[in-house]
Structure formats: structure tokens, C-alpha cells
Amino acid sequence: MVKRSSYWWEAAPPVTVGEVAPVPAKADVVIVGGGYSGMSIGLFLARAGRDVVLLEQGKPGEHASTVNFGAAGRTIRPKFSTLQEQMGTETAIRIFTEAKAWMEFCFAFIHDEKIDCNVQRPGRLYGAHTPEAYESMARDLELQKKHIPTDGFMVPRAEQHTEIGSDTFFGLHVLADVGQLHSGRYFRGMRERAEAAGVRILSNCRADQFRRDGSLHTIKTARGTIQAKELVLCTNAQTGDQDSLLRKFRRRVLPIYSWTAVTEPVDQKIIDAITPKGRMMLESVLLYTGLRTVDEQNRLLVTARHLFHYPNVEDVARDVKAQVAGILPDFDKVKISHCWDGSFALTFDWLPHLGFDRDSGAYYQLGMVGTGVPSTVYFGWKTANRILGRTKDSETVFADRPFETKPFFHGGPHWILPLARTYYRARDNGARDRALKKYGRQTRPG
Numbered sequence: 001m002v003k004r005s006s007y008w009w010e011a012a013p014p015v016t017v018g019e020v021a022p023v024p025a026k027a028d029v030v031i032v033g034g035g036y037s038g039m040s041i042g043l044f045l046a047r048a049g050r051d052v053v054l055l056e057q058g059k060p061g062e063h064a065s066t067v068n069f070g071a072a073g074r075t076i077r078p079k080f081s082t083l084q085e086q087m088g089t090e091t092a093i094r095i096f097t098e099a100k101a102w103m104e105f106c107f108a109f110i111h112d113e114k115i116d117c118n119v120q121r122p123g124r125l126y127g128a129h130t131p132e133a134y135e136s137m138a139r140d141l142e143l144q145k146k147h148i149p150t151d152g153f154m155v156p157r158a159e160q161h162t163e164i165g166s167d168t169f170f171g172l173h174v175l176a177d178v179g180q181l182h183s184g185r186y187f188r189g190m191r192e193r194a195e196a197a198g199v200r201i202l203s204n205c206r207a208d209q210f211r212r213d214g215s216l217h218t219i220k221t222a223r224g225t226i227q228a229k230e231l232v233l234c235t236n237a238q239t240g241d242q243d244s245l246l247r248k249f250r251r252r253v254l255p256i257y258s259w260t261a262v263t264e265p266v267d268q269k270i271i272d273a274i275t276p277k278g279r280m281m282l283e284s285v286l287l288y289t290g291l292r293t294v295d296e297q298n299r300l301l302v303t304a305r306h307l308f309h310y311p312n313v314e315d316v317a318r319d320v321k322a323q324v325a326g327i328l329p330d331f332d333k334v335k336i337s338h339c340w341d342g343s344f345a346l347t348f349d350w351l352p353h354l355g356f357d358r359d360s361g362a363y364y365q366l367g368m369v370g371t372g373v374p375s376t377v378y379f380g381w382k383t384a385n386r387i388l389g390r391t392k393d394s395e396t397v398f399a400d401r402p403f404e405t406k407p408f409f410h411g412g413p414h415w416i417l418p419l420a421r422t423y424y425r426a427r428d429n430g431a432r433d434r435a436l437k438k439y440g441r442q443t444r445p446g
């Protein structure tokens with residue numbers, strides 16, 4: 001039997017906090033959304049002496065923050081060359097440099113706060129699905145090296161078996177310093193520290209209406225109304241449509257539905273055959289397959305079948321397994337124990353966003369583009385510093401950038417996504433199949 005719930009909840013289930021507490025009439029700051037973003041902003045503000053109320057429509061952390069893959073990396077989705085072309089060399093350098101900074105900030109935060117969440121830094125590899133994808137990654141890495149220090153390196157196809165048990169890739173791009181963690185225990189540690197710092201967290205308390213009168217925000221919830229000097233929106237892929245302010249941001253984030261699965265404990269020999277150095281794996285296709293270890297129990301965690309909907313968990317577990325085994329044949333020998341779904345938030349420029357919305361007077365930190373495990377606490381520190389008037393410590397290249405939407409896009413799961421899924425799968429799988437037909441599989445030694 002496959003369990004349909006996040007593996008991270010076994011050790012750290014989401015809990016309701018402050019559920020029966022009345023909604024206070026006033027606060028210095030109201031934060032809407034109780035994931036990593038809202039929780040970290042609340043923590044830093046409360047420690048600076050602000051009276052903070054955090055409103056969460058369900059249980060804190062139960063959405064992206066405890067259903068994710070747990071990679072703490074420095075992923076910037078667009079290529080360095082693309083950003084350089086669009087925004088200039090200096091901005092491209094700042095974006096890539098800050099991604100490294102958010103990763104290091106997150107590791108330092110976990111260390112300083114003594115959060116027990118099994119942080120490790122095994123590195124991550126990206127498998128090239130075609131020779132062209134390998135060449136393109138190699139070119140971009142060379143370009144990056146001219147401008148920023150990086151420990152990334154390329155592994156040609158003939159040597160890739162030292163890194164990954166796959167015979168389908170056409171070489172790899174490795175980032176050796178990237179880490180992984182236990183998402184549930186990380187979130188729990190953050191929530192406990194926010195509570196200890198004095199953040200008043202209200203679970204099952206959805207924010208439904210927003211009004212601004214002079215310098216005060218009035219926020220209406222099903223459980224009462226609260227006024228605050230500052231308002232921060234941290235609703236990410238869960239941004240609703242019940243108010244014009246939410247609708248404005250909902251039009252700017254695309255919720256991407258995806259599946260994650262964890263195996264039963266696996267023989268170490270199988271793990272070594274799949275990932276000899278314990279590195280995380282992603283690939284160069286858009287709708288990628290991902291894999292990492294979950295070391296406390298010798299399990300593997302995988303992600304696949306993005307944008308597919310399934311009513312039955314056994315069916316999705318079967319298809320996830322087949323997709324992963326198509327790339328990593330040894331995965332066929334394992335059994336899946338947990339399988340769950342979740343939505344992460346893409347933006348139209350593929351970059352994370354935070355800033356101050358002049359029209360409403362609200363701060364926002366949402367559209368984290370699958371970087372939020374490490375980036376949210378760094379951005380949370382930046383947002384908190386901005387509210388506290390600490391200008392220098394609030395600077396970030398990601399703040400107040402144009403936050404695009406598209407005509408006719410009103411947010412939420414969109415009819416275009418299944419079409420996009422079909423198109424990108426056909427494009428990427430077709431290219432991979434043609435390359436494998438032309439060059440054959442890379443036979444592994446032994």
C-alpha cells in the first residue's frame with residue numbers, strides 16, 4: 001500500500017497553532033501565509049521587537065514548505081547568457097551571486113539556530129538529455145566562469161557512470177556545493193523559533209479582504225478583523241481570488257502541479273549503483289525527473305509526472321516509478337512507500353519576486369520558482385529589514401523587479417498547462433529518443 005501523504009510529515013506533521021485564539025484587533029505587522037516565507041519574516045520582525053500576527057488559512061507549512069523535494073540549492077532557471085542578454089552583465093552577475101548568497105545564508109541560519117534537519121551538501125548533477133543540451137550547459141558554465149567564481153564542472157558522457165547510474169544521459173553538469181535537508185523538520189524548527197520570538201500564529205484563519213485607510217491596513221478574516229501598520233503577502237502558489245489585492249498577485253504566479261515519491265528503505269548497493277556519490281539528480285528537460293537520497297533511512301526520493309492528475313495513488317506511484325526507471329534502470333528494484341502532490345509557483349520571468357506594492361501599500365514575497373527551500377529565509381531577512389527601515393540589509397537584486405502577467409491569465413491551474421505538458425514532453429522526449437537512436441546508450445562498466 002502506498003501512503004498518500006508527504007514523507008516529511010512522518011517526523012514533523014503540520015500542526016494547528018493558535019486555532020482557538022481570538023483574532024487580535026491590532027498588530028504592528030500582519031503576515032498572510034504561514035510557509036517558510038511568512039514564518040521567517042515573522043521571526044526576524046518579532047526578534048526586532050515588532051508585534052506580528054501571522055494568518056494561515058490551514059495548518060502552517062502544510063503546502064509547498066513541507067511537501068517539497070528538499071534541495072537547498074542556488075538554482076537560477078534562466079541561463080546566465082539569457083539574463084546577460086536581457087538585463088546586462090552586471091545584473092546577471094548579481095542574480096547568480098545572490099543565489100549563492102541565499103544558499104549560504106540558509107545553511108548559516110540552520111547552523112546558528114541549531115535546527116535539526118539533517119542538512120547535507122552532496123552536490124547536484126544535471127543530466128543532459130541530448131548532446132546539444134550538454135554543449136549548451138558547458139557553454140553557459142564557461143561564460144559564468146568568466147564573471148563569477150563557481151565550483152561547477154562538466155562530466156563527459158564516457159565518465160558519467162562515476163556520478164550516476166544512467167545510460168541515457170549525454171554528460172552532466174555538476175554543482176558540488178549544493179545541499180539537501182529534511183523539509184518538515186526544517187519548517188518545524190523555523191515555526192518553533194517564530195513562536196518563541198513572539199509571533200502570534202493563527203491557523204485556520206484565512207485573510208479574505210484587504211482595505212487601506214491612510215496608514216492602516218484592515219484585514220478581514222472569517223474569524224474577525226485586524227488592523228496593522230504593515231501588511232505582507234506570502235501566499236505563493238496558494239494565492240486565492242477572494243479579493244482584488246490577491247487577484248493582482250494571483251495573475252502573476254503559475255501553480256505547477258507535481259508529484260513526489262519516497263521509496264521503502266533500499267539496499268545500500270542499489271543506492272550506490274544509482275547515485276555513487278550520493279548526489280541529487282535533475283535533468284535538462286523542462287518536465288524533469290529528480291532524485292535524491294533520504295539518508296536517515298536509506299530511502300530515495302524522486303519527483304516526476306509534473307502536471308499529470310491522478311485520482312488513485314497506486315497508479316501515480318506506478319507511473320512515477322516507470323519514469324524514473326526509464327532513466328535509472330536500478331530504480332525498478334525499489335518499492336514506493338509514500339507518494340504525494342503539491343504545487344510550486346512559477347513566474348513569467350522564471351525569477352523569484354519580492355517587493356513593495358505601491359498601489360496597496362503591501363509588501364509581498366511570492367512566486368519562489370522552486371527555489372524557496374533556501375531562498376525564502378534569505379528573502380525573509382531582506383523583507384523584514386526593509387520593514388524595519390534597515391536599508392542596506394534589505395538590498396537585493398530580486399526586489400521590485402517588473403512582475404509580469406499575461407493577457408487572459410487570471411491565475412490558478414490553467415487550461416493551457418495540460419497542453420504545455422503534452423508539447424514539452426513530446427519535444428524533450430522526442431529529442432532524447434532521436435539522440436539515443438543516433439548515438440546509442442552509454443553502457444555502464446560491470
Ligand SMILES: Cc1cc2nc3c(=O)[nH]c(=O)nc-3n(C[C@H](O)[C@H](O)[C@H](O)COP(=O)(O)OP(=O)(O)OC[C@H]3O[C@@H](n4cnc5c(N)ncnc54)[C@H](O)[C@@H]3O)c2cc1C
Binds near residue numbers: 062064238
Ligand atoms: C513538489 C515541490 C517540490 C519542491 N522542491 C523544491 C526544492 O527541492 N528546492 C527548493 O528550493 N524549493 C522547492 N520547492 C519550492 C518550495 O517548497 C517553495 O518555494 C517554498 O516552500 C515557498 O514557501 P512559501 O512560504 O513562500 O509558500 P507556501 O509554503 O506555499 O506557503 C504559502 C501559505 O499561504 C497560505 N495562504 C494562502 N492564501 C492565504 C490566505 N488568504 N490567508 C491565509 N493564508 C493563506 C497557504 O495556506 C500556505 O500555507 C518545491 C515545491 C513543491 C510544491
